[in-house]
Amino acid sequence: MKYWSYFIAKLAVIYGMLALIWKGFHAVWPEPEPFMRVKQDPFAHDLGYTLAVLVFGLVAVGMVYLALLDQRYRCRACLRRLRMPLSRGGWNHVLLGPPRTEYICPWGHGTLRVSDVPFASPERSDWRPINDMWKELEDLQETRK
Numbered sequence: 001m002k003y004w005s006y007f008i009a010k011l012a013v014i015y016g017m018l019a020l021i022w023k024g025f026h027a028v029w030p031e032p033e034p035f036m037r038v039k040q041d042p043f044a045h046d047l048g049y050t051l052a053v054l055v056f057g058l059v060a061v062g063m064v065y066l067a068l069l070d071q072r073y074r075c076r077a078c079l080r081r082l083r084m085p086l087s088r089g090g091w092n093h094v095l096l097g098p099p100r101t102e103y104i105c106p107w108g109h110g111t112l113r114v115s116d117v118p119f120a121s122p123e124r125s126d127w128r129p130i131n132d133m134w135k136e137l138e139d140l141q142e143t144r145k
């Protein structure tokens with residue numbers, strides 16, 4: 001729940017920033033002059049305006065993409081960035097052990113396995129929570145006593 005709330009909050013911030021940019025853009029951009037007493041929408045009639053709107057669209061898509069990319073590599077439990085990428089598998093045996101990268105939460109909440117093969121069947125990232133990694137170590141110590 002915390003994970004998705006954080007993502008929704010990021011999208012809300014992006015939406016707010018884009019709305020401010022959009023309003024600022026329209027406050028600065030001059031009104032088009034009517035052509036034969038008909039006021040036209042400048043989009044697709046004014047090259048500068050159309051290019052600016054297209055660049056704005058690209059910036060908006062880029063910001064959402066960066067939010068998605070950032071969210072993908074966050075811990076599902078504590079929202080910290082996942083660290084310590086570890087390469088597994090290999091390109092010489094793609095069918096049996098495809099190349100992938102594993103990330104881990106610095107606080108030990110879980111691991112994320114990301115496929116390095118972009119053309120593999122739907123790209124899946126596999127989050128695996130670690131229940132209690134310290135309990136296993138404590139059990140080992142208690143059995144040695």
Ligand SMILES: [Zn+2]
Nearest residue numbers: 075078105109
């Ligand atoms: Zn974590």
